[in-house]
Amino acid sequence: AQSVTQLDSQVPVFEEAPVELRCNYSSSVSVYLFWYVQYPNQGLQLLLKYLSGSTLVESINGFEAEFNKSQTSFHLRKPSVHISDTAEYFCAVSEGGGANNLFFGTGTRLTVIP
Template identity: 90%
Template sequence: AQSVTQLDSQVPVFEEAPVELRCNYSSSVSVYLFWYVQYPNQGLQLLLKYLSGSTLVKGINGFEAEFNKSQTSFHLRKPSVHISDTAEYFCAVSQGGGSEKLVFGKGTKLTVNP
């Protein structure tokens, strides 16, 4: 069975600092990987996705993530964060091949302080 581990439940950073949100997954087959962002009292919004090809994926709002198959990781990064990046971030994996479900991590709460 697939699983997703987000190693940090909360990450506080200062504005303009770099940030990395960690995500590891377990799966015995090829996977598709996603990062979603959730602002307070809103639904989830797709930040970026890895389907195939280049392992470095660029998303919205200046975020990027790198797929590392050998380490089964898909860490999310941003070189300089803004106050408006304060939100909860979810990593998710889909096995594909007609699987109907995404498996989500428990989320990482990013707080950007002035």
């Protein structure tokens, strides 16, 4: 079965500093990749996804992630974080595209410090 590793459980960062949240997955077969965000006391929302095509994908609020097949990674980055980015971020991988085989990482809690 697929496994997803988020190496950092907590990442504190100062406001306006850059941030990278790391995600690695185990399978080398064709995969779909997702980042979900969970704001305090809310459910998960899709932040961005890679299905095919360009390996760099972007969200509407300035996050981006790059699919690296050789390193089986899908790291999430933002060049300048805002207080409102404080949340928990989950990386997820699907092998067949179907949500019934969506595997989640353990999450990274991003805390933006004023």
